[in-house]
Amino acid sequence: MSSDVSIRVHNLSKCYHIYEKPAHRLWQGLLGGRRKFYRDFWALRDIDFSVRKGTTFGVIGKNGSGKSTLLQIVCGTLSPTSGSVERVGKVAALLELGAGFNPEFTGRQNAILSGGIYGLTTAEINERLPSIIEFAEIGEFIDRPVKTYSSGMFVRLAFSVITHVDADILVIDEALAVGDAQFTQKCMRWLRKFKENGTLVFVSHDSGAVRSLCDQAMWIEHGRVQAIGDAKSVTEKYLASLFNQSQSSAPERDHAVQDILSAEDWKDQRQSMINGSTLRNDIQVMQFTPESASFGQGGVEITQVVLEDREHNPLSWVVGGEAVSLVVQARALVDLPQPIVGFFLKDKHGQTLFGDNTYLTYLDAPPMVSSGERFRAVFSFPMPILPVGDYSFDVAIAEGTQLDHRQLKWGHDVLIVRSVSTSVSTGLVGIPMLEVAIEVDANED
Numbered sequence: 001m002s003s004d005v006s007i008r009v010h011n012l013s014k015c016y017h018i019y020e021k022p023a024h025r026l027w028q029g030l031l032g033g034r035r036k037f038y039r040d041f042w043a044l045r046d047i048d049f050s051v052r053k054g055t056t057f058g059v060i061g062k063n064g065s066g067k068s069t070l071l072q073i074v075c076g077t078l079s080p081t082s083g084s085v086e087r088v089g090k091v092a093a094l095l096e097l098g099a100g101f102n103p104e105f106t107g108r109q110n111a112i113l114s115g116g117i118y119g120l121t122t123a124e125i126n127e128r129l130p131s132i133i134e135f136a137e138i139g140e141f142i143d144r145p146v147k148t149y150s151s152g153m154f155v156r157l158a159f160s161v162i163t164h165v166d167a168d169i170l171v172i173d174e175a176l177a178v179g180d181a182q183f184t185q186k187c188m189r190w191l192r193k194f195k196e197n198g199t200l201v202f203v204s205h206d207s208g209a210v211r212s213l214c215d216q217a218m219w220i221e222h223g224r225v226q227a228i229g230d231a232k233s234v235t236e237k238y239l240a241s242l243f244n245q246s247q248s249s250a251p252e253r254d255h256a257v258q259d260i261l262s263a264e265d266w267k268d269q270r271q272s273m274i275n276g277s278t279l280r281n282d283i284q285v286m287q288f289t290p291e292s293a294s295f296g297q298g299g300v301e302i303t304q305v306v307l308e309d310r311e312h313n314p315l316s317w318v319v320g321g322e323a324v325s326l327v328v329q330a331r332a333l334v335d336l337p338q339p340i341v342g343f344f345l346k347d348k349h350g351q352t353l354f355g356d357n358t359y360l361t362y363l364d365a366p367p368m369v370s371s372g373e374r375f376r377a378v379f380s381f382p383m384p385i386l387p388v389g390d391y392s393f394d395v396a397i398a399e400g401t402q403l404d405h406r407q408l409k410w411g412h413d414v415l416i417v418r419s420v421s422t423s424v425s426t427g428l429v430g431i432p433m434l435e436v437a438i439e440v441d442a443n444e445d
Contacts, residue, residue, distance in 0.1 A: 005050050006169050006199040012047040012083035014069055015040050043069045044223045056200040058214035058231055060238050066223040067203045071171050089168025094158050103147035107157050110146055118165040128164045136160035159187055171201045207235040211350035232350040236412055240295035279423040281320025281385045286416040296409040300397045304329040305415045320385035321432055328395050329376045336369040336399050341377035344394040353429055359402045385430030386419035
């Protein structure tokens with residue numbers, strides 16, 4: 001195996017024998033040479049991939065697709081039916097809740113036991129145990145049996161242990177999904193630091209987390225690889241598949257930015273100063289890209305996507321914080337009794353910053369669009385203040401309701417915007433600060 005590869009999976013398959021009745025297991029043992037009393041279930045078929053050192057590899061797919069089985073084989077806790085797995089370095093894993101814990105032992109005892117399993121000496125365990133307990137933040141429960149723990153406590157203790165075992169490869173299943181928000185963010189900060197030198201294999205249903213955390217990703221379905229490549233493109237294909245599988249009279253509105261958007265109450269107190277400096281958030285708006293990647297059942301054509309100002313002028317340049325309208329123009333190729341138009345704004349990693357759709361606005365009286373008619377959707381909002389970088393709008397048109405609809409057309413990256421200067425110092429977007437102040441109490445002495 002190449003020296004820059006941490007994990008190499010070659011032609012991996014895993015088959016389970018499914019017995020309809022418990023007695024069939026006995027019959028198979030007695031008469032197996034003459035008759036088969038089970039059916040084969042292939043959890044994985046012909047999986048092949050490699051993970052380079054110092055990178056993060058995401059695995060995405062629906063429940064039952066084989067993700068957890070794959071991770072167990074990668075970790076060495078499950079044997080494959082055929083194929084091979086090669087690993088370079090120490091592997092630590094956070095798989096299903098409570099894996100490797102004795103429910104009768106206390107949290108402290110399980111932490112000591114897990115450290116020994118991962119190869120730490122007694123001296124190393126004793127030295128690191130206070131830090132493990134501090135990271136887990138479960139208080140007095142550390143000396144109670146783990147069978148009394150909530151799922152969140154399981155995650156806290158298990159994750160705390162693997163952060164202290166000097167692993168070269170870290171494998172994490174869906175377990176982080178059950179943690180509270182504060183601890184999950186703490187884990188994500190640690191994972192980002194771990195990524196600087198270690199190799200991470202990460203499974204999640206959250207395609208946004210996969211895009212933001214992973215360099216490469218693999219989508220598996222029914223035990224087979226459907227796509228493998230950069231995280232953004234793979235999650236987009238997965239999203240398209242989910243939509244395709246799940247989808248086998250309002251008051252007249254003026255096409256204008258609402259007046260409330262320009263109210264002084266919503267203006268950043270520093271805006272005049274910022275816009276007169278090099279910190280002004282200048283955003284370049286590219287032209288609509290009709291040939292961008294897309295998916296859907298068809299029946300509609302997106303003819304134009306543009307950002308406009310209050311006077312309906314198309315914008316090639318906008319300043320963050322200004323009122324704009326995103327206008328989506330389309331043509332119906334079939335009758336659309338209940339059209340829904342929506343959009344997302346994403347950063348260069350594919351993370352969704354914000355978005356919306358027309359469904360709730362026309363909940364009681366959806367507009368009818370006949371075949372051949374042209375229509376447009378208008379979304380008016382203050383342009384967010386964006387850090388320097390490239391961003392893109394996804395636009396989608398569906399027919400039906402929010403929960404039950406057919407995805408007709410979803411266009412990826414149909415409109416690119418580029419932030420070339422900004423006042424944002426941290427975070428994904430900036431918002432107007434109505435007041436920023438330091439208040440000093442008078443000295444009463």
